[in-house]
Amino acid sequence: MGGKKTIFLKSAADAEIIRANGQILGKCHGEVAKLLKPGVTTKYLDKIAEEFIRDNGGKPSFKGYGGFPASLCISLNDVVVHGFPNDRPLQNGDVLSIDCGVNKDGFHADSAYTYAIGDVSDEVNELLAETKRSLYRAIEQVKPGNRIGDVSFAVQNHVNDFGFGVVRELVGHGVGKSLHEGPEVPNYGKRGKGPKMVSGMVIAIEPMITLGKRFVVQESDGWTIRTEDRKPAAHFEHTVMVTDNGYEILTTFDYIEDALREKELVIA
Ligand code: MG
Numbered sequence: 001m002g003g004k005k006t007i008f009l010k011s012a013a014d015a016e017i018i019r020a021n022g023q024i025l026g027k028c029h030g031e032v033a034k035l036l037k038p039g040v041t042t043k044y045l046d047k048i049a050e051e052f053i054r055d056n057g058g059k060p061s062f063k064g065y066g067g068f069p070a071s072l073c074i075s076l077n078d079v080v081v082h083g084f085p086n087d088r089p090l091q092n093g094d095v096l097s098i099d100c101g102v103n104k105d106g107f108h109a110d111s112a113y114t115y116a117i118g119d120v121s122d123e124v125n126e127l128l129a130e131t132k133r134s135l136y137r138a139i140e141q142v143k144p145g146n147r148i149g150d151v152s153f154a155v156q157n158h159v160n161d162f163g164f165g166v167v168r169e170l171v172g173h174g175v176g177k178s179l180h181e182g183p184e185v186p187n188y189g190k191r192g193k194g195p196k197m198v199s200g201m202v203i204a205i206e207p208m209i210t211l212g213k214r215f216v217v218q219e220s221d222g223w224t225i226r227t228e229d230r231k232p233a234a235h236f237e238h239t240v241m242v243t244d245n246g247y248e249i250l251t252t253f254d255y256i257e258d259a260l261r262e263k264e265l266v267i268a
């Protein structure tokens with residue numbers, strides 16, 4: 001990773017751009033969510049996402065990033081993050097994480113959601129619901145004067161109650177003109193530690209939570225991160241700004257959850 005990355009504060013004008021990109025990104029996720037069902041390939045989902053982003057005047061943040069080959073990170077079942085779309089059709093019982101970013105007018109927005117495809121076990125449904133809840137617990141800690149450790153602790157403390165694992169090797173990050181800026185936002189940590197949050201900071205908070213043990217390995221493709229014990233993982237992410245008195249979530253799951261409701265599918 002190199003050294004610590006710089007933290008860049010955003011002006012109101014910068015935030016306006018990231019907010020607009022967050023809307024495009026949310027709608028992109030929503031378009032993809034409409035298509036989710038057994039039989040669909042993730043390569044097709046990736047094509048739809050890329051077309052949607054380009055039709056809206058943006059570029060997919062991930063495509064070409066460090067050589068990443070696609071617009072979506074597709075992480076199925078025991079894959080935690082950074083999986084590639086491929087020709088394998090989705091199957092009943094799959095746990096599918098979709099991560100995407102939009103780059104437009106000089107700024108990025110970044111968000112991720114994890115879906116149950118068809119019927120999954122109660123423990124998997126709980127993993128998804130509580131990982132998402134941990135994201136919102138963490139967001140509640142975002143305000144000037146609080147520290148990144150307060151955000152980190154909120155994730156860890158929430159999921160610990162359910163016996164889930166917290167991945168440590170990958171972390172959230174600042175978002176702006178670069179997809180990954182400072183500060184790092186781990187999903188574990190101590191209250192009152194780490195960089196102090198100030199108004200204008202924009203961070204991606206992204207709990208990566210495992211049903212089994214927290215240990216992960218990287219596949220030989222140099223990207224795909226999966227659980228060592230091959231148990232499923234979940235990943236939810238929002239891009240969030242520190243405001244003068246709290247936070248604003250700059251990305252949205254509204255379009256995703258509208259699509260799921262329409263299809264009468266389970267919402268995490
Ligand atoms: Mg992401």
Ligand code: MG
Nearest residue numbers: 110204206237
């Ligand atoms: Mg991210």
